[in-house]
Amino acid sequence: MTTRVGIITFPGTLDDRDAATAVALGGAEAVPVWHKDTNLNDVDAVILPGGFSYGDYLRAGALASVSPIMKAVIDKANEGMPVLGICNGFQMLCETGLLPGALTRNKELHFICRPELITITNTKTAWTNFFQPGAELVIPIKNGEGCYQIAPESLPELEDKGLIVARYNNNPNGSVNDIAAISNEAGNVVGIMPHPEHAVDGLVGAGVDGLGFFWSIAGVTV
Amino acid sequence: MVDTVSNAQATPEVNQPWQKLGLKQDEYQRIKDILGRRPTSAELAMYSVMWSEHCSYKSSKVHLRKFGEKTPDNDVLLIGIGENAGVVDIGDNWAVTFKVESHNHPSFIEPYQGAATGVGGIVRDILAMGARPLAVMDSLRFGDPKAPDTARVLNGVVAGIGGYGNSLGLPNIGGETVFHSSYAGNPLVNALCVGAMRHDQILTSGAEEVGDLVLLYGAATGGDGIGGVSVLASEVFDESAQAARPSVQVGDPFMEKLLIEATLEMARAGLIEAIQDLGGAGLSCATSEMASNGSGGMRVQLDRVPLRDESLTPEEILMSESQERMCAIIAPENLDAVLAICDKWDLSATVIGEVTQTDKLEIYWHDELIVDVPPRTVAHEGPVYERPMKRPANQDNLIVNTTTTLPKPTDGVGIKADLVKLLSHANLADKSWITEQYDKYVRGDTVLSAPDDAGMVRIDRKTGKGVAISLDGNGRYCQLDPYLGAQLNLAEAYRNVAMSGAKPIAVTNCLNFGSPEDPEIMWQFAEAVSGLADGALEFGTPVTGGNVSFYNQTGDVAILPTPVIGVLGVLDDVGKRITRAYSSPGSKVYLLGETKPELDGSIWAEVIHNHLGGVPPKLNIDAEKVLARCMRNFAAYGIAEAAHDLADGGLLVALAEMVYDSGIGMRVELPAELMTAEMLFSESTARALVVVPGYGDTGFHKLCTDLNQPVTLIGEIDDESDGLDVAGLFQLGSQGLSAAFQTKLLAN
Known part of the structure; x- marks a missing residue:
């Protein structure tokens, strides 16, 4: 049966359409979910797409993290449902506490949109199991607050437990330890700052290296 | 005290600040001739912004006619000059609309907000045609890059274009950035938006059907940008430019994103009879143009307009250029469905008036008539100037200097x-x-x-x-x-x-x-x-x-x-x-x-x-x-x-x-x-x-x-x-x- 991936649209979400396209290209079915919904029905996984939910007012991802649908997302994530937060979605996951740390202003203090080289360092998550360890991918970043920070005492735990999922080859935004993506210990919840959904069709995106994320969740074997 | 129509009739000799509002003596006289009395202060506000250079094209109109006269034979033009934006047929039942607008003067005074609201304005123009906005572009000109003020203007403008467009979810697909010393005090910020729709989804701005409702939705109206049109776009800059800062509007791209989605949801459900965005000259422009483009009659209850600042006067409400607002004409039977969509997107929506049988635009403030004008005289029959022209004296010297x-x-x-x-x-x-x-x-x-x-x-x-x-x-x-x-x-x-x-x-x-x-x-x-x-x-x-x-x-x-x-x-x-x-x-x-x-x-x-x-x-x-x-x-x-x-x-x-x-x-x-x-x-x-x-x-x-x-x-x-x-x-x-x-x- 085809994997059903819920794509949540908050007011101000922008990359929901692109996430749905990528999910379909990866072989799964994209299911639209509205932020005012209170349950996820029968989806098998969830993507929190990029954008500026609630205008990023207060803090990026802060208001979305307490919206009606997020309670369901948190409950399901704790039960093991795969959740991928991309960019603004990563910020939401940090705000909910599903992932540790926070995203702060880029070190150059302005928005950056360009393809970046990243290296996959954890292939055991629900979203990266189609990659080889050490795989180098071109994935675009587009954010103003992508600088990952975590309390110094918590960083070793992240490193030691292998929870860093991807690192930038040429750190564009000042993220600590070049971190581009992290996961929880169970490996079902992943937050990533670059946009794999914009690297699934070379005609309109930055190559096709992002497809592996969506193959991973589709998990199709024939 | 509110200056009502009957008050204006009773007090013909009142001194009015027409000069301060940018009107010339003969223009003021013309308003009096049209109305057969002095204008109320609300009418004066409307005429002054709508007859400004920016809104009325009074100096350029006689020349712009050439575009119409010299239109080539073509099979692509669906809607030409005159609506919010032109529309062309690209085949397969697709229609595309695109337009550029300047936000030059505001971008010099307050580069970030000036440029940001420039993007916001042109996106709403495209939206008002019924199109899904698809992408933006910009043409920018600044002074010499080494000049002291260039970094302030450029960095602000670029951040404003990005800050607004990025938050709106519209890709920026190109443009140009040019430097020349002549733009030092007058940077050019020209923003383009392109959008697409099916042929039967094209919307226009004429309010035709008597009894239809006038719906204002989106942001509440505040004191920003009041008189921005006439003050900013129509006078040469001098040392007082700094004092003009409050005339620059402030943008909220998050609100605009909601406006886009809600408008398209209403439009695709066939719930909109006519629509116009609120840009330069705000409600003055939207009400007079929609009435003028349609059957001609409209009654508006101005006190119903949701305000951010309760102290605003009716004149200020009419002139306010608060961003992220749209005005739609809705059939009464569709009102509930429209309000439900606005509610879904958490947008405030208010019926502020209706289309009437008269050929007058009548605006009331708490049941008192404060505007009673033929809308065409405000929107389309403003002054037209044949300005004197002269080939520059040094043009020949310029040409021989090869x-x-x-x-x-x-x-x-x-x-x-x-x-x-x-x-x-x-x-x-x-x-x-x-x-x-x-x-x-x-x-x-x-x-x-x-x-x-x-x-x-x-x-x-x-x-x-x-x-x-x-x-x-x-x-x-x-x-x-x-x-x-x-x-x-x-x-x-x-x-x-x-x-x-x-x-x-x-x-x-x-x-x-x-x-x-x-x-x-x-x-x-x-x-x-x-x-x-x-x-x-x-x-x-x-x-x-x-x-x-x-x-x-x-x-x-x-x-x-x-x-x-x-x-x-x-x-x-x-x-x-x-x-x-x-x-x-x-x-x-x-x-x-x-x-x-x-x-x-x-x-x-x-x-x-x-x-x-x-x-x-x-x-x-x-x-x-x-x-x-x-x-x-x-x-x-x-x-x-x-x-x-x-x-x-x-x-x-x-x-x-x-x-x-x-x-x-x-x-x-x-x-x-x-x-x-x-x-x-x-x-x-x-x-x-x-x-x-x-x-x-x-x-x-x-x-x-x-x-x-x-x-x-x-x-x-x-x-x-x-x-x-x-x-x-x-x-x-x-x-x-x-x-x-x-x-x-x-x-x-």
Whole structure:
């Protein structure tokens, strides 16, 4: 049966359409979910797409993290449902506490949109199991607050437990330890700052290296 | 006390601040003649903003008529000049709307908000046609990059365009950034938006049906931007510019994103009878234009307008330019469905009035009549001026001062040195530090974007149909000859679109000039409009709309006359688009078109000699059309892997740009007649570089022969070469290219 991936649209979400396209290209079915919904029905996984939910007012991802649908997302994530937060979605996951740390202003203090080289360092998550360890991918970043920070005492735990999922080859935004993506210990919840959904069709995106994320969740074997 | 209509009748002799509101004595008298009494203060506010230069086009109207008179025979124009934006047919039941608008003056005073609300305004214009906004572009001009104020203006403008467009989820697909000292006190911020819809989804602004409701939705009305239109856009800047800050509007892109989604949801459900965005002149403009464009009668209860600031007077509410508001005409039976959609998107929506049987616009404030006017006299029958025009006294001196006597390099070392100077100059250097601050990926349909010659978005995912757009201006050419200059701008935008393989079909414009009260500026304007109208006729591409920005001057010094021209083209399958970068070693490099020694008005003359004089390059519209047709065929047959037009800086600059973008070397061997500085930096028109892979070579030559396209083989892509290697002249390695293109521009 085809994997059903819920794509949540908050007011101000922008990359929901692109996430749905990528999910379909990866072989799964994209299911639209509205932020005012209170349950996820029968989806098998969830993507929190990029954008500026609630205008990023207060803090990026802060208001979305307490919206009606997020309670369901948190409950399901704790039960093991795969959740991928991309960019603004990563910020939401940090705000909910599903992932540790926070995203702060880029070190150059302005928005950056360009393809970046990243290296996959954890292939055991629900979203990266189609990659080889050490795989180098071109994935675009587009954010103003992508600088990952975590309390110094918590960083070793992240490193030691292998929870860093991807690192930038040429750190564009000042993220600590070049971190581009992290996961929880169970490996079902992943937050990533670059946009794999914009690297699934070379005609309109930055190559096709992002497809592996969506193959991973589709998990199709024939 | 509120100044009611009956009060105005009873107190004819009251002194009114018409002068402060920007009206002239005879204009004030005309209002009194129309009404048969003095206007109420609310009416005076409405007339003053609607009769301002910005809203009424009173100085430009007599000239802009030429666009209508000279519209070429065409089968693409669905809606022309007059609505919120023009609409063209691109086939398969798709309609596309695109438009450019200036936000020059606000962007100087408060660069971030000025530029941000410029984007917001043009996006709402596109939305008001019923279209889904798809992408934005911008044409920017600033003072000398080393001038002290340039960094403030540029950084603010770029952050504002990015901050608004990125938050809105619209990709930025290109544009231009140009520096010249004449823009120091008057930066140009011209924003373009393109959108698409099905033919039966086109909306217009006329309120026709008696009994329909007037719905105001989106942001609440505040005190921002009050009088912005008349104060900011219609008076020459002086030292008091700082005091104008409160007149600049403040944008909220999050609200605009909700507005887009809610409006499209209502529109696609067929719930909107007519619609208009609230931009310049706010409610004054929306109510009078919707009534005037429709059956003519409307009653509005102004006290129902939701306010951010309860202390606002009725006059201020009418003039407020608070952003992110729309006004829709709704049939009463659809009101519940419309309100439900607004509620879904958490938008406030209020019925503020209805369409009436009278031919009057009547506005009430707590049951008292404060406006009672024929709407056409506010919206469409404002003053029209035939301003005096005079060919500038120094125009002849400018023309005879050619580049003939300027010293030119005669050997490879000298030519390379000039080339490096050009590439390092702000106008040609790499602008990715600007364009990387804009999201170009969102929506997943961006096929081409900066630094490609044109931006391109896919419209139909099933068929692959898409549109290409280029925005181009050239103040140098227009200073030397505004008629020819405007046509050369049009030719360049047309050529840029053609480079992508798309077929150019329609034109829009944003005409940036100094004060219309100066006869020499008015002459420049009239010449440019004539040139553009004649050019569009000959190209066969109708002008679908446009925007005029006057008073771009500080004291007596005006900007270079700068019409910015946008051309839209169609490509049936965007998968066949041609990029500026190449990738295949062994591919041949061809120069299409003919080169003549034409350096007058060139960027070479400006950068190397700080010289502006002579006669701009010759225009050859037939040759441009042939070149564009060749490009369409190359795309259709898939036999060109890259192409780049020749414009600023000519052949060597175009070669350097291609090599730099592609990151693979190129070996060039030029015919002897091209080996002089005059030819290498010449800006002759109707030329392009095309890179052809081996399998395409035969077809390429057949097409060029069949279409009578002059073509010269000049080189080959060669991964053994480092950078650009021009035999017999110089080699400019990849490091040298990067160093030149990436020169730091701003002083701080």
